Amino acid sequence: MTSTPVFPAAQVQDFVARLFEQQKVPPADAGRVAECLVQADLRGVSSHGVGRVPIYIDRLRRGLVNALPTMTVERPATVTARVDGDNALGFLVGTRSMQIAIDMAREHGMGFVLAYHSNHFGMAASYLKQATEAGLAAFVFTNASPAMPIWGGRAPFLGTSPFAFAAPAGSGRPAVMLDMAMSVVARGKVRRAMQRSEPIPLGWALDKDGRETTDAKAGYEGVVLPFGGVKGSGLSLMMEILAGVMSGANFGGDVRNQYLDFEHPQNVGHCFMAIRPDLFMPMQSYEHRMGELSSRAKATQRAEGFDEILLPGEPEERVEAQRGQDGIPLDAQELQQLVAEADRCGVEVPLAFRAPVSDGST
Amino acid sequence: MTSTPVFPAAQVQDFVARLFEQQKVPPADAGRVAECLVQADLRGVSSHGVGRVPIYIDRLRRGLVNALPTMTVERPATVTARVDGDNALGFLVGTRSMQIAIDMAREHGMGFVLAYHSNHFGMAASYLKQATEAGLAAFVFTNASPAMPIWGGRAPFLGTSPFAFAAPAGSGRPAVMLDMAMSVVARGKVRRAMQRSEPIPLGWALDKDGRETTDAKAGYEGVVLPFGGVKGSGLSLMMEILAGVMSGANFGGDVRNQYLDFEHPQNVGHCFMAIRPDLFMPMQSYEHRMGELSSRAKATQRAEGFDEILLPGEPEERVEAQRGQDGIPLDAQELQQLVAEADRCGVEVPLAFRAPVSDGST
Numbered sequence: 001m002t003s004t005p006v007f008p009a010a011q012v013q014d015f016v017a018r019l020f021e022q023q024k025v026p027p028a029d030a031g032r033v034a035e036c037l038v039q040a041d042l043r044g045v046s047s048h049g050v051g052r053v054p055i056y057i058d059r060l061r062r063g064l065v066n067a068l069p070t071m072t073v074e075r076p077a078t079v080t081a082r083v084d085g086d087n088a089l090g091f092l093v094g095t096r097s098m099q100i101a102i103d104m105a106r107e108h109g110m111g112f113v114l115a116y117h118s119n120h121f122g123m124a125a126s127y128l129k130q131a132t133e134a135g136l137a138a139f140v141f142t143n144a145s146p147a148m149p150i151w152g153g154r155a156p157f158l159g160t161s162p163f164a165f166a167a168p169a170g171s172g173r174p175a176v177m178l179d180m181a182m183s184v185v186a187r188g189k190v191r192r193a194m195q196r197s198e199p200i201p202l203g204w205a206l207d208k209d210g211r212e213t214t215d216a217k218a219g220y221e222g223v224v225l226p227f228g229g230v231k232g233s234g235l236s237l238m239m240e241i242l243a244g245v246m247s248g249a250n251f252g253g254d255v256r257n258q259y260l261d262f263e264h265p266q267n268v269g270h271c272f273m274a275i276r277p278d279l280f281m282p283m284q285s286y287e288h289r290m291g292e293l294s295s296r297a298k299a300t301q302r303a304e305g306f307d308e309i310l311l312p313g314e315p316e317e318r319v320e321a322q323r324g325q326d327g328i329p330l331d332a333q334e335l336q337q338l339v340a341e342a343d344r345c346g347v348e349v350p351l352a353f354r355a356p357v358s359d360g361s362t
Numbered sequence: 363m364t365s366t367p368v369f370p371a372a373q374v375q376d377f378v379a380r381l382f383e384q385q386k387v388p389p390a391d392a393g394r395v396a397e398c399l400v401q402a403d404l405r406g407v408s409s410h411g412v413g414r415v416p417i418y419i420d421r422l423r424r425g426l427v428n429a430l431p432t433m434t435v436e437r438p439a440t441v442t443a444r445v446d447g448d449n450a451l452g453f454l455v456g457t458r459s460m461q462i463a464i465d466m467a468r469e470h471g472m473g474f475v476l477a478y479h480s481n482h483f484g485m486a487a488s489y490l491k492q493a494t495e496a497g498l499a500a501f502v503f504t505n506a507s508p509a510m511p512i513w514g515g516r517a518p519f520l521g522t523s524p525f526a527f528a529a530p531a532g533s534g535r536p537a538v539m540l541d542m543a544m545s546v547v548a549r550g551k552v553r554r555a556m557q558r559s560e561p562i563p564l565g566w567a568l569d570k571d572g573r574e575t576t577d578a579k580a581g582y583e584g585v586v587l588p589f590g591g592v593k594g595s596g597l598s599l600m601m602e603i604l605a606g607v608m609s610g611a612n613f614g615g616d617v618r619n620q621y622l623d624f625e626h627p628q629n630v631g632h633c634f635m636a637i638r639p640d641l642f643m644p645m646q647s648y649e650h651r652m653g654e655l656s657s658r659a660k661a662t663q664r665a666e667g668f669d670e671i672l673l674p675g676e677p678e679e680r681v682e683a684q685r686g687q688d689g690i691p692l693d694a695q696e697l698q699q700l701v702a703e704a705d706r707c708g709v710e711v712p713l714a715f716r717a718p719v720s721d722g723s724t
Contacts, residue, residue, distance in 0.1 A: 074642060079441050080471040082642045109442040112472050114642060137603070150659050152668040157659060167603045176603060178596040210665060227590040234540040234674040237659075241499070241529045241538060245651045246639055252651075252658040277608055280436060280444045280476065289607045289614075296614040297512050297519060297599075303572060306514040312596040 005335075006327035011350060013038040015338070016050055022345040023060040024067040025089070033091045040123040041328040044319035045179075047188025048123040051195075051334045055258055056089065056120075057341055064265055065089055065119055071096055079108050082247065083115040087265045090121030094140075098127040098272045102134045105274035114242070115270040116249035120144070120258050124164035125179040125316070131274050132168045132175035135283070140164035140179075141271040143244040145257035147187045149223050151233035154210035156223045157253055158236040160187045161243070166313070167277055170287030173294060177313030182236040183224035194220045195333060243269040367697075368689035373712060375400040377700070378412055384707040385422040386429040387451070395453045402485040403690040406681035407541075409550025410485040413557075413696045417620055418451060418482075419703055426627055427451055427481055433458055441470050444609065445477040449627045452483030456502075460489040460634045464496045467636035476604070477632040478611035482506070482620050486526035487541040487678070493636050494530045494537035497645070502526035502541075503633040505606040507619035509549045511585050513595035516572035518585045519615055520598040522549045523605070528675070529639055532649030535656060539675030544598040545586035553621075556582045557695060605631040 013034045020030035033056070041049035059065040069088035075081045081100050085093035097115045104111025121127075124140040131138030144159025160183040168175045181187070185204050193200050193216035202212050205219030213219050226232030244251030249269025256266040278286045298309045323329075330338075335353055342349045375396045382392035395418070403411035421427040431450035437443045443462050447455035459477045466473025483489075486502040493500030506521025522545040530537045543549070547566050555562050555578035564574050567581030575581050588594030606613030611631025618628040640648045660671045685691075692700075697715055704711045 076641060077471040080638075080641050109439040110472075110474050112637065137608075149665065150662060150671060152664055152671040153659075153662040154665040155663040157662045163597075165600045167600075167607075176599065178600060180593050180596065210663075227593055230674075231542050231589055231594075234542065235525075237538065237674065238527045238529075238540060240655065241639075241652070245529075245655055246499075246641065246643075246648065248642060252655040253662075275474065276442075277603075279438060279442050279608065280610060281608075286608065290603070293602065293607055293614040297515075300512060300515040300519045300615075301517040301572075302514060303511065303516040309512060309514040312592075312599065 004329040004331050005352075006323075006329050007352060008327050009038050009042055009324060011352075012041070012050060012328060012330070015342070015347070015350060015353070016053055018347045019053060019057060019338070019341055019345065020060075022347055023057055025060070026068070029089070029092050032095055033089055036091045036095075036122050036126040038328065039126055039129070041330075042320045042323045043123070043125065043316040044323070045123050045125070045316065046329075047186050047192050049328075050330065050338065051192070052122070054337045054341060059119070059258060060089075062262060064262065073100065079104050079111050081111070081113045083113060085115055085118035087117050087119065087267075090119040090268060090270075091126070093118035094121040094127045094270060094272075095130065097270060098130045098138070098140070098274065101138070101272045101274035102131055102136060105136050105276050106134070109279050110273065110275045113272045114247035115272070116247040116267065117265070118249070118268045118270055119266045120268060121270060123179065124162040125166075125177055125313075127272060128164055128166035128175070128177055128179065132166050132177070134274075135168055135277075137167040137275045137277045138165070139271070139273040141239040141243050143240045143249065143251060143255055143269050145255045145266065146253045147224055148183050148226055148233075148236060149206075150237065151226065151230040154206060154223065158182070158226070158233065158240060159255065160224055161236055161239045162186075163235055163239070167290070168287075169290045169294060173291065174313055174317040176290075176311050177316070179313075182226055182232045182239075184227045184232075185224065187220075187224050190216055190220045190224060196331070239271070242271040247271065366691040366693050367714075368685075368691050369714060370689050371400050371404055371686060373714075374403070374412060374690060374692070377704070377709070377712060377715070378415055380709045381415060381419060381700070381703055381707065382422075384709055385419055387422070388430070391451070391454050394457055395451055398453045398457075398484050398488040400690065401488055401491070403692075404682045404685045405485070405487065405678040406685070407485050407487070407678065408691075409548050409554050411690075412692065412700065413554070414484070416699045416703060421481070421620060422451075424624060426624065435462065441466050441473050443473070443475045445475060447477055447480035449479050449481065449629075452481040452630060452632075453488070455480035456483040456489045456632060456634075457492065459632060460492045460500070460502070460636065463500070463634045463636035464493055464498060467498050467638050468496070471641050472635065472637045475634045476609035477634070478609040478629065479627070480611070480630045480632055481628045482630060483632060485541065486524040487528075487539055487675075489634060490526055490528035490537070490539055490541065494528050494539070496636075497530055497639075499529040499637045499639045500527070501633070501635040503601040503605050505602045505611065505613060505617055505631050507617045507628065508615045509586055510545050510588055510595075510598060511568075512599065513588065513592040516568060516585065520544070520588070520595065520602060521617065522586055523598055523601045524548075525597055525601070529652070530649075531652045531656060535653065536675055536679040538652075538673050539678070544588055544594045544601075546589045546594075547586065549582075549586050552578055552582045552586060558693070601633070604633040609633065
């Protein structure tokens, strides 16, 4: 990574936003999409960062994603709602839906929101952050295109969908934030290894004939494996039921793969819950208890090879703090793709973005 | 298992209920406790079955669990409630809390209930079943006494708490039911191996010095490992926050071990959610979609070694159907313990219960 050039997050975000604006995405929406993507790069989740800009732009350009959606909201009861995403970018459906859940939680203690007619929404932690910044705990679930076998199978059926949960931890402490793919690794990591022509470890994926492989391309064309076997498979199925079956979205293998299907919208479904953590005690007591939990966890005897105990979200928080200062790394291919897209649609490219690309390509 | 004697579930349940009644537990409560325990044996979850009767009885007798509790309910908003279990048997706190969540869900679409001042509540699926039998989806979380290290640690800190989710699947199909410990295996399985003087596989547990072990007793005195490493650890921490920190129960290592601490009540916390699966479509449509999900899953290509694909809950459902007919197996030690307890408190013992014990002991 030391040889990978870095760029200020704000500069990348501004540049990426302008690329989306060129696809008729309104400025505020384009800004939010760019923010989510750059947030992923900031947190070290580069599998869900600006390296994905080309596919989102491509699908907008083809009319497979709606740049000017009219989302509608059904609200049958005070704490439940469904958002029809009108085939908007998943980032916007996610942001809108979580905001509704947040508003419900503020008024009624909790909110439960399902979304359908959506698309790939990037890093789930983007929506967790919305909630924790509002002082709320949250769940974020999504379904996804088939990439992982159900337990006992070898054909792609379930998504590698993230299970995401967060709870605020009080001032001065990062929120506890769990955002984890149900596969041994995120499919995006296999894709990235493929793009970089790097091998993958055994146990990450099967090839399309159901055999273990270290070839990233073969693994990407095959299936990634669920973590914990039957347990990861069960959790992904749970998300398929909540986000897919119950929402009205595609499900059971029907969610379209944004990289492979250029005929249909994806029709992804999501599930968002926001919960007041101080339902039954003053916020101060809750935060005190979270502080206790954290300090007791960190004081436990460590296993060999660990210098300290980090709670979920802390590693990403640290990367974010550092990259916020140093900038985010973008490799040659990512830069080249962004620059090519800018050139194609007439967006001015910051000078720094061109230089590394001219050194050669991977 | 072929040499283990089997007994009709109803007979065992009636016998176990009478044991609890002898400890001043009111008949209806004793019946529910016995039902939950026998349900676990019926479903093949014998680690949470009637083999645990002695510890519950012992704690009742010592006054560490309240046989005649007065549970109270706070309900700050229409869909959120907290149950003070008044140190009742966990089965009763769980049943009461889930019933409140069910009633909320019927009226408002969903319900979120936390409980504190509770005790070990047995098999989480008992409460899932309450919800699915009412036509609802549900989550059940609990915290537990420290048995598993947090990621990076080697001392017991987190519970092996079950993550439990269920969704009804329509008539003729068993509900999808996920009830899984966050450890590689349930701690109860290590305890059971210890009781039977059987070894455990490597990877299940560390001994108290942090080394891997195949000795069940050493593993039971040490820690079981989280499944999926950082992922299982993160999910258990999530339950600690929801069920422990937010509920007002003990947390962060303070939940008392019912087998080791005979000074204090456990003060376990739980979290229950019930959700109408037909919030945004007629129940018939939801059930049709669940049927589709199931039949598509079962039609996917199978991995080597699998004759068919089973959804979460199906294996247990099959065992339950068979044991409902054939009876539940109780080993010599389990029987001996039950009989000894009955003799101690003057409960009549069915003749069949004495016979196998007289053959000798393990």
